[in-house]
Amino acid sequence: xxxxxxxxxAGVEYxxxxxxxxQMETFAGATFVPGAPAYVAGIVTVRGLVxxxxxxxVRFGLPPAELTTDTRIIVTEAQGRVVAxxxxxxxxxxxxxxxxxxxxxxxVSERASGFVQAIHALGPRLLLLVDxxxxxxxxxxxxxxxxxxxxxxxARPQLPG
Amino acid sequence: xxxxxxxREFISxxxxxxxxxxxxxxxxxxxxxxxxxxxxxxxxxxxxxxRSLHTIKGLSAMVGVEPIVAIAHRMESFxxxxxxxxxxxxxxxxxxLLKGVRAIEHRVTALxxxxxxxxxSDELLTELDSMGLAAGPIARMPEASLxxxxxxxxxxxxxxxxxxxxxxxxxxxxxxxxxSPSPARAAEGLTINSVRERVATVADIVxxxxxxxxxxxxxxxxxxxxxxxxxxxxxxxxxxxxGLAASAFHSIAREVTEADAALQPSIAEVLTNxxxxxxxxxxxxxGVVRVDVNRLDEAMEGLSALIVTRFRLVRSIAAMNERGVNxxxxxxxxxxxxxxxxxxxxxxxxxxxxxxSELLERVPLLVRGLCRATNRAVRLELEGGSAxxxxxxxxxxxxxxxxxxxxxxxxxxxxxxxxxxxxKPEEGLLRITCSARGSAHLxxxxxxxxxxxxxxxxxxxxxxxxPSDNADLLGLLCIPGLSTREIASTTSGRxxxxxxxxxxxxxxxxxxxxxASELGVGTTFTLRVPLTISIVDAFSFECGEQRFVVPVSxxxxxxxxxxxxxxxxxxxxxxxxxxxxxxxxxxxxPMIQLSQVFRLQPGAKASPKAIIVxxxxxxxxxxxxxxxxxxxxxxxxxNDVLVRAPGxxxxxxxxxxxxxxxxxxxxxxxxxxxxxxxxGASR
Numbered sequence: 001x002x003x004x005x006x007x008x009x010a011g012v013e014y015x016x017x018x019x020x021x022x023q024m025e026t027f028a029g030a031t032f033v034p035g036a037p038a039y040v041a042g043i044v045t046v047r048g049l050v051x052x053x054x055x056x057x058v059r060f061g062l063p064p065a066e067l068t069t070d071t072r073i074i075v076t077e078a079q080g081r082v083v084a085x086x087x088x089x090x091x092x093x094x095x096x097x098x099x100x101x102x103x104x105x106x107x108v109s110e111r112a113s114g115f116v117q118a119i120h121a122l123g124p125r126l127l128l129l130v131d132x133x134x135x136x137x138x139x140x141x142x143x144x145x146x147x148x149x150x151x152x153x154x155a156r157p158q159l160p161g
Numbered sequence: 162x163x164x165x166x167x168x169r170e171f172i173s174x175x176x177x178x179x180x181x182x183x184x185x186x187x188x189x190x191x192x193x194x195x196x197x198x199x200x201x202x203x204x205x206x207x208x209x210x211x212r213s214l215h216t217i218k219g220l221s222a223m224v225g226v227e228p229i230v231a232i233a234h235r236m237e238s239f240x241x242x243x244x245x246x247x248x249x250x251x252x253x254x255x256x257x258l259l260k261g262v263r264a265i266e267h268r269v270t271a272l273x274x275x276x277x278x279x280x281x282s283d284e285l286l287t288e289l290d291s292m293g294l295a296a297g298p299i300a301r302m303p304e305a306s307l308x309x310x311x312x313x314x315x316x317x318x319x320x321x322x323x324x325x326x327x328x329x330x331x332x333x334x335x336x337x338x339x340x341s342p343s344p345a346r347a348a349e350g351l352t353i354n355s356v357r358e359r360v361a362t363v364a365d366i367v368x369x370x371x372x373x374x375x376x377x378x379x380x381x382x383x384x385x386x387x388x389x390x391x392x393x394x395x396x397x398x399x400x401x402x403x404g405l406a407a408s409a410f411h412s413i414a415r416e417v418t419e420a421d422a423a424l425q426p427s428i429a430e431v432l433t434n435x436x437x438x439x440x441x442x443x444x445x446x447x448g449v450v451r452v453d454v455n456r457l458d459e460a461m462e463g464l465s466a467l468i469v470t471r472f473r474l475v476r477s478i479a480a481m482n483e484r485g486v487n488x489x490x491x492x493x494x495x496x497x498x499x500x501x502x503x504x505x506x507x508x509x510x511x512x513x514x515x516x517x518s519e520l521l522e523r524v525p526l527l528v529r530g531l532c533r534a535t536n537r538a539v540r541l542e543l544e545g546g547s548a549x550x551x552x553x554x555x556x557x558x559x560x561x562x563x564x565x566x567x568x569x570x571x572x573x574x575x576x577x578x579x580x581x582x583x584x585k586p587e588e589g590l591l592r593i594t595c596s597a598r599g600s601a602h603l604x605x606x607x608x609x610x611x612x613x614x615x616x617x618x619x620x621x622x623x624x625x626x627x628p629s630d631n632a633d634l635l636g637l638l639c640i641p642g643l644s645t646r647e648i649a650s651t652t653s654g655r656x657x658x659x660x661x662x663x664x665x666x667x668x669x670x671x672x673x674x675x676x677a678s679e680l681g682v683g684t685t686f687t688l689r690v691p692l693t694i695s696i697v698d699a700f701s702f703e704c705g706e707q708r709f710v711v712p713v714s715x716x717x718x719x720x721x722x723x724x725x726x727x728x729x730x731x732x733x734x735x736x737x738x739x740x741x742x743x744x745x746x747x748x749x750x751p752m753i754q755l756s757q758v759f760r761l762q763p764g765a766k767a768s769p770k771a772i773i774v775x776x777x778x779x780x781x782x783x784x785x786x787x788x789x790x791x792x793x794x795x796x797x798x799x800n801d802v803l804v805r806a807p808g809x810x811x812x813x814x815x816x817x818x819x820x821x822x823x824x825x826x827x828x829x830x831x832x833x834x835x836x837x838x839x840x841g842a843s844r
Contacts, residue, residue, distance in 0.1 A: 031820045032707060033799075034759035035806035043804055043812060043820045045797075050812045050820050052803040081801055137803065 328391035341380035364392035573611030608685035705761025807832035
């Protein structure tokens with residue numbers, strides 16, 4: 001058994017292991033960052049840390065939603081990064097039996113660009129377990145040419161002598 | 162590392178102290194070498210080195226870092242031999258010692274990262290062992306003759322047992338003292354570190370061993386430390402100096418035999434020889450507190466929160482004022498509060514300052530190693546001065562200096578033969594100077610009298626035309642991946658390139674970088690960096706309904722834009738931002754609409770303003786909607802790859818609880834040139 005945070009997006013329930021969640025907060029808007037990917041709503045300050053907010057609706061290809069009093073951000077930590085997820089609501093924390101996770105049918109995982117890792121049937125409810133590292137994006141966002149140093153030696157252009 | 166969890170709190174203090182003693186060992190070993198090269202000896206430096214290693218060994222044993230104990234012990238023991246033989250150390254042995262210091266450094270660094278210390282390689286141990294002047298085998302007594310718990314005895318290294326027996330044979334008393342840390346004792350200033358330091362003034366500490374104990378009122382942490390001591394002091398003196406009860410001391414010697422007394426004196430001699438120096442040290446150390454830099458950051462963080470709260474207060478007072486409330490007294494209080502915050506900030510900033518000499522103290526060792534590796538002869542001139550700079554700036558600058566020094570020795574300064582052929586002195590000159598520029602900046606120059614930079618060759622490598630001036634040359638040198646050497650050498654081939662130097666100095670620290678080079682004569686790099694970072698004076702402004710701040714230091718001028726005087730330059734149809742031209746005191750200045758660059762909705766411009774910055778000396782203007790004010794802001798890093806954007810150097814809180822972006826308009830203008838589609842490309 002393992003604790004999961006349950007959140008909703010466009011009426012569908014999703015789940016995320018509590019281990020990956022630092023805290024949940026109400027959301028009153030983020031500061032826009034020019035040049036960031038479209039699914040990044042901006043940055044917020046959480047406990048003195050500047051944290052990017054991913055709008056999960058946009059990330060999942062859903063139509064954007066207005067801010068309501070239910071809107072929450074879930075502050076997550078994965079691979080050494082702290083990133084917040086904007087969701088429609090987040091009200092529940094549930095014990096889920098990991099053994100009962102079912103792999104997502106290929107149709108689902110393809111439709112959701114692989115963001116849905118597994119499905120959990122809890123009585124009549126279906127919870128979609130999300131793949132957090134995939135949502136946050138690999139480190140491959142990081143392709144600044146300035147970062148080629150030590151190991152960039154291999155990639156150095158062969159310049160005429 | 163197998164240290165019990167409770168030891169962790171000692172580790173950070175250990176790391177700080179170990180690094181300090183390593184620095185001393187390095188400096189002193191180089192002093193020994195320098196003295197010997199000039200035909201004299203420096204026995205004091207030999208003893209200082211010995212003492213540093215001795216302390217490192219003791220500290221490492223206390224926190225259970227056996228690999229360092231093993232290395233330090235070997236170095237200590239052969240230094241002792243050299244000391245006895247008059248203080249001359251063969252060059253080969255100095256190399257081995259420096260190698261040992263480096264091996265310890267690696268392990269201390271690993272511990273600092275939270276890794277464990279790797280056991281020393283057999284190669285190193287054999288090399289260190291072979292260096293000793295074959296100290297005669299020590300007559301060993303059975304260990305059982307020590308009145309010690311077998312569990313403790315089992316943890317002692319043979320040399321420690323030897324040390325105890327030698328001490329006893331010289332008429333010293335061997336004692337076991339026990340100390341259990343507790344909050345109550347800590348409140349009295351009694352921690353294992355303070356006890357160790359205090360006891361060390363009257364006794365030689367052979368070993369400090371942590372051990373788990375049952376949890377009792379006397380030992381609430383379930384942890385105690387056993388100190389094994391050798392001393393000539395009486396119990397009363399020990400009690401007085403150490404702050405421990407008389408009942409804490411127990412003799413561990415069973416009985417002293419005639420044969421033991423005949424053992425040759427050794428370690429104790431060196432330790433007593435240096436007793437005078439030690440008392441000198443305690444004198445100068447008094448009143449100095451070593452602090453983990455993280456704790457200072459916490460204090461700074463607290464101050465940042467205060468500054469943010471103050472913004473909020475100021476806002477709500479302004480709002481009250483608008484409602485017609487008399488806020489005169491409040492405003493006076495706020496003025497006073499502002500002054501106090503400024504003083505507090507200045508005090509905290511001072512605490513974080515380290516002398517520039519600390520930044521440079523490892524350079525001689527670096528140069529020495531490079532000269533060895535490249536067969537260069539280099540004379541190093543260091544002019545540190547008395548300037549102080551923020552620890553975090555110093556830490557960022559160090560790799561930059563390492564890089565520039567490497568370049569100078571490895572690429573710039575010619576081999577001795579070549580220098581002679583060119584009519585230069587055989588020994589190359591590397592000169593590093595540091596001097597304060599005003600109250601807020603430090604200027605560092607690194608110059609060599611080597612071959613100078615071949616502009617044509619650099620240009621050819623980069624596939625560009627030959628640079629016309631020094632600024633152009635620097636631009637070429639800082640192209641990512643550019644190296645003017647075909648073969649990556651062992652010393653400079655890897656490691657960071659000039660582009661990282663520039664990124665650190667210019668982008669991260671907000672400083673300046675210059676180069677001046679003359680072919681055949683030499684090269685000088687000049688770095689100007691702010692002494693402190695993180696809290697800066699900044700202008701806040703509004704653009705496209707969003708607020709931003711820009712550091713005052715980056716702004717050349719803020720001007721009113723007369724819309725009738727703006728000349729629109731036809732834009733490319735590739736979506737890159739258009740450029741306007743305005744006239745400033747008769748000089749044409751390019752102007753970029755910030756809202757357009759950032760793809761923001763242009764706001765209502767009652768009186769448009771332009772912020773002028775200088776890029777490589779040339780002015781460039783950014784049009785914004787409205788200037789809001791000037792204030793001190795706390796800059797927080799914006800690190801995540803998702804929000805790392807050109808021109809954004811961090812975020813700050815202006816009191817509304819939301820982050821406000823701190824812009825680096827110089828970097829932004831550079832990125833506009835380099836990558837016209839960089840911004841908004843992913844939108």
